[in-house]
Amino acid sequence: MLRFAKGLAYTFKQMTEKKATHMYPDQEMIWPERFRGIQHFAPEKCIVCNQCARICPTSCINLIGKKSEDPNKKGKVIDTYDINFELCILCDLCTEVCPTEAIVMTTNFELATYSRDELFKNLRWLDDNNTNVRGGEA
Ligand code: SF4
Ligand code: SF4
Known part of the structure; x- marks a missing residue:
């Protein structure tokens, strides 16, 4: 009986505590x-x-680069850029080494899909993923 009362007291105590669960x-x-x-x-x-x-x-x-068609711009420009999110472990190393911050982390995380093919994201998709960029504006 004492154990039952202790259990009940604990339950009531938890009902008044701040909720840890999130209504995601x-x-x-x-x-x-x-x-x-x-x-x-x-x-x-x-x-x-x-x-x-x-x-x-x-x-x-x-990634694949190509020669810049702009006569005022020396060097290469990007042609294709893909990340395979079947393999990416979101370790942050690519963004750390990028000298121009062309690739940056966001706080977006929803990638769940029924098809593995959809985890292969191309340049256009990655460019459009420009919300919630970590550390400020894209
Ligand atoms: S370096 Fe970048 S692309 Fe490669 S696994 Fe880490 S976060 Fe993903
Ligand atoms: S490190 Fe940055 S600048 Fe260099 S290829 Fe990758 S995204 Fe482009």
């Missing part, structure tokens, strides 16, 4: 400042240095 997806998730979410890629900032692809521990970044 009805309620927006607020992540810590350093949360590592899906990357935003800004093609106009990319200098095709390949550092992001070289440091990636899972080799999930594929």
Whole structure:
């Protein structure tokens, strides 16, 4: 009987405590400042240095550059840029090494899908993923 009363007292105590559960997806998730979410890629900032692809521990970044058609712009510009989110572990290394911040983390995280093919994101998709960019505006 004492145990039952103790259990009941604990239950009532918990009813008045602040809730730890979150009503996702009805309620927006607020992540810590350093949360590592899906990357935003800004093609106009990319200098095709390949550092992001070289440091990636899972080799999930594929990029191809091409010669700039703008006579005022020397060097290469990005042509294709893909990340395979079947493999990406959101480790943040690609964004850390990027010298121009062409690739940056966001706090977006919703990638659930029924098809593995849809986890392969191209330049256009990554460019459009420009909300909730970590550390400010895209
Ligand atoms: S977050 Fe890590 S695993 Fe994902 S693309 Fe960048 S370096 Fe590769
Ligand atoms: S590290 Fe940055 S600038 Fe270099 S290829 Fe990757 S995204 Fe482009």
